[in-house]
Amino acid sequence: MHICLNDKIFRTLSEVVTAENVKAFVIGGWVRDTILKREHADKDIDLVVLGNGIEIARKTAKRINPKIRVSVFKNFGTAMFRCDDFEIEFVGARKESYVRGSRKPAVEDGSLKDDQDRRDFTINAMAVSINKETFGEFIDPFDGISDLKNKIIRTPLDPVRTFSDDPLRMMRAIRFATQLNFTIEEKTYKSITENAERIKIVSKERIITELNKIIMCDRPSTGFILLERSGLLHLIFPELDNLKGVEKKDGKAHKDNFHHSIKVLDNISKHSDNMWLRWAALLHDIAKPVTKKYTPESGWSFHGHEFLGSKMIPDIFRRLKLPLNDRMKYVQKLVDLHLRPIVLSQEEVTDSAVRRLLFEAGDDIDDLMALCEADITSKNEEKKTRHLENFKFVRKKLREIEEKDALRNFQPPVDGTEIIETFGVRPGKEVGIIKTAIREAILDGIIPNEHEAARKLMLVKGKEIGLKPVRKTASH
Ligand code: ATP
Ligand code: MG
Numbered sequence: 001m002h003i004c005l006n007d008k009i010f011r012t013l014s015e016v017v018t019a020e021n022v023k024a025f026v027i028g029g030w031v032r033d034t035i036l037k038r039e040h041a042d043k044d045i046d047l048v049v050l051g052n053g054i055e056i057a058r059k060t061a062k063r064i065n066p067k068i069r070v071s072v073f074k075n076f077g078t079a080m081f082r083c084d085d086f087e088i089e090f091v092g093a094r095k096e097s098y099v100r101g102s103r104k105p106a107v108e109d110g111s112l113k114d115d116q117d118r119r120d121f122t123i124n125a126m127a128v129s130i131n132k133e134t135f136g137e138f139i140d141p142f143d144g145i146s147d148l149k150n151k152i153i154r155t156p157l158d159p160v161r162t163f164s165d166d167p168l169r170m171m172r173a174i175r176f177a178t179q180l181n182f183t184i185e186e187k188t189y190k191s192i193t194e195n196a197e198r199i200k201i202v203s204k205e206r207i208i209t210e211l212n213k214i215i216m217c218d219r220p221s222t223g224f225i226l227l228e229r230s231g232l233l234h235l236i237f238p239e240l241d242n243l244k245g246v247e248k249k250d251g252k253a254h255k256d257n258f259h260h261s262i263k264v265l266d267n268i269s270k271h272s273d274n275m276w277l278r279w280a281a282l283l284h285d286i287a288k289p290v291t292k293k294y295t296p297e298s299g300w301s302f303h304g305h306e307f308l309g310s311k312m313i314p315d316i317f318r319r320l321k322l323p324l325n326d327r328m329k330y331v332q333k334l335v336d337l338h339l340r341p342i343v344l345s346q347e348e349v350t351d352s353a354v355r356r357l358l359f360e361a362g363d364d365i366d367d368l369m370a371l372c373e374a375d376i377t378s379k380n381e382e383k384k385t386r387h388l389e390n391f392k393f394v395r396k397k398l399r400e401i402e403e404k405d406a407l408r409n410f411q412p413p414v415d416g417t418e419i420i421e422t423f424g425v426r427p428g429k430e431v432g433i434i435k436t437a438i439r440e441a442i443l444d445g446i447i448p449n450e451h452e453a454a455r456k457l458m459l460v461k462g463k464e465i466g467l468k469p470v471r472k473t474a475s476h
Contacts, residue, residue: 001145002136003034003128009086010130013047016060018132022051025112025127025139032123035148036180045088048115048127053092054079060090094118113141117157120169121176122147125156151182159191167198170232171210178214178223189230196231204321207236211320215278220269221262228258239316240282242289247300254300257288260377267374276327277367280334281374286312310336330364334371337361341372344397345390354397355443358407365408369395405442405449413454414438423462424470430462437461 005011005026017024028046032038049056054072057079061068064083072079080089095110095118112127119125122144129137138145142156153173155162163170170192177184184192199207214223224240227233234241244258261282268281287309291302310332317328340357361368369391376387402408412435419431438447438454438461447453459469 001138001140003031003138005128005130005136007086009045009083009088012064013060013088014130014132014135016063017049017056017130019063020056020059022049022056023112023129023131024049024056025129025131027115027127028119028124031126031128032144032148035126035145043086045086047088047090047130048093048112049090050093050112053077053090057081057088057090060088091115112139116141118165119156120162120166120172122154122156123152123176147185151180152185153177153182154185154188155191159188160195163191163195164198166202167195168202168206168210170195170199170230171207171227171236174223174226174230174232175210175213175217177226178217178220181219181222184226192230192232196235199232199235204319208321211236212275215265215282216273216275218269219266220278221266224258224262224265237320239286239312243285247292247294249294249300250296252294252299254292257285261285263377264371264374267377268371271370271374272367274367276330277334277371279322280331280338280367280371283309283313283316283331284335284338284371284375285309286316286335306336306339333361333364334368337368338371338375341369341391341394342375344394345387349394349397351401352444354394354401355405355407355445358398358402358405359410359439359443362409365398369398407443407449410439410449412438413442413449413451414458418455419458419462422458422469423467425467430465430467433465434458434461 010026013024025048026045027048030045054074054077057072058070061070061081061083068081068083070079070081076091077094078089078091080087082088093110093112093115095114116125116127116139122142124144125140125142126144127139129135129139142154147154153176155169173184173188173192176182214220214227217223224233227236228241228244240258240261243261244256246253246256261284264284265278265281268278272278285302285305287305288302291305291308293301293303295301313328313332313335314324316322317324317331322328337357337360340360344353344357358365373388373391376384378384378387414435416427416431416435419425419434420427423430425431438457441447441457442449442454447457462469
């Protein structure tokens with residue numbers, strides 16, 4: 001079988017390796033995605049070279065264009081450069097064995113087959129020759145092509161060996177199964193469940209990369225169900241694992257919050273590729289186990305889970321090696337506010353409550369509404385329609401008030417400087433009191449969001465707390 005290597009880049013690469021008299025092959029994701037006719041999302045081309053990968057990368061780059069910069073990763077024996085839209089990575093064929101308890105491989109030179117042996121899955125171990133005499137020849141020792149056709153994830157060697165060499169591969173199996181909608185072959189899956197504990201030796205950074213890729217799939221719940229069943233979730237993300245289960249008292253049961261959360265994640269994923277919005281969906285009920293209460297009168301409740309959940313996020317982000325910056329704050333904010341639109345849709349909506357939500361959510365109000373709509377996972381169609389209708393009403397209200405009061409990115413119509421200059425005070429407590437009074441009056445609809453009205457209120461409030469406006473003296 002031959003694979004059509006259409007892109008010009010392969011001809012160029014072929015010429016170079018032929019001139020250098022080494023053998024080289026395209027391998028891994030590029031081959032897999034070409035056969036699947038999948039978009040090459042990142043245009044990565046992985047080449048395995050029978051020889052010194054770094055040296056060949058340098059020589060190839062030089063021939064294509066001496067100005068190309070080659071990045072070398074000496075520890076891994078790989079080198080990479082960009083050419084046109086492609087990112088081309090070279091690696092010398094390796095025979096590799098990992099020392100137990102560490103993921104640092106002991107590496108020696110190997111054949112193509114040695115290199116294929118140490119790949120993660122049969123569908124990722126397929127190679128295509130770029131050598132002149134055999135250009136396009138397909139080399140597939142583990143019959144990856146059948147697994148590709150049958151939609152199966154399977155390790156090339158005994159899974160115990162493959163997973164023990166690098167336990168991250170257990171997560172990669174689940175990630176590829178979710179991304180490609182494949183099934184993990186029985187023996188491979190069994191080995192994951194038996195070796196789950198080994199994930200502990202893998203760095204947090206590598207784990208989160210795979211977890212984020214699962215979150216970015218079309219239907220991430222598939223991955224989370226596999227993570228949970230295999231025992232991996234409990235090890236890498238115990239708080240999420242802790243959401244599962246249903247408790248019953250007096251015949252009243254609460255819903256399974258793990259399955260609910262991943263359903264909400266699926267729902268939001270149909271609407272948005274924003275990874276942080278997806279994280280907010282996954283985490284919105286994270287504090288339910290710690291706030292769970294039962295009383296015979298009112299049944300199950302999870303009071304304050306939104307607030308406590310938002311407070312749990314920094315610890316979770318730190319441990320998972322997610323960024324502790326404005327992205328985290330965004331997730332915290334959405335988790336904290338996720339019940340507010342529901343409250344607005346249930347009660348008689350006052351303009352003031354709508355204004356407050358606009359003020360607090362700011363530019364993230366649309367994401368918050370999307371999250372709330374995704375949060376409706378009721379199987380009762382009538383109920384679902386009713387909730388969605390209610391949210392439509394909330395959205396309408398939000399639009400009306402926003403048009404009228406422009407609160408989305410609230411800038412106080414009278415700022416601190418004006419207060420300081422008017423009363424001739426130092427920055428301090430008084431300034432804060434007046435600013436808060438103005439903001440509250442606007443949010444409560446007592447005064448409009450305008451300068452003149454706010455200035456008047458400033459003078460009244462100032463007087464109340466014993467301040468007097470200073471007269472401006474004419475300067476000479
Ligand atoms: P994508 O880029 O879409 O995530 P990919 O298959 O290209 O998919 P990469 O992580 O870019 O995945 O890895 C490139 C190739 O390197 C894989 O196809 C696989 O052959 C090999 N590979 C990557 N990580 C591992 C690993 N941990 N163990 C074994 N082989 C691996
Ligand atoms: Mg890749």
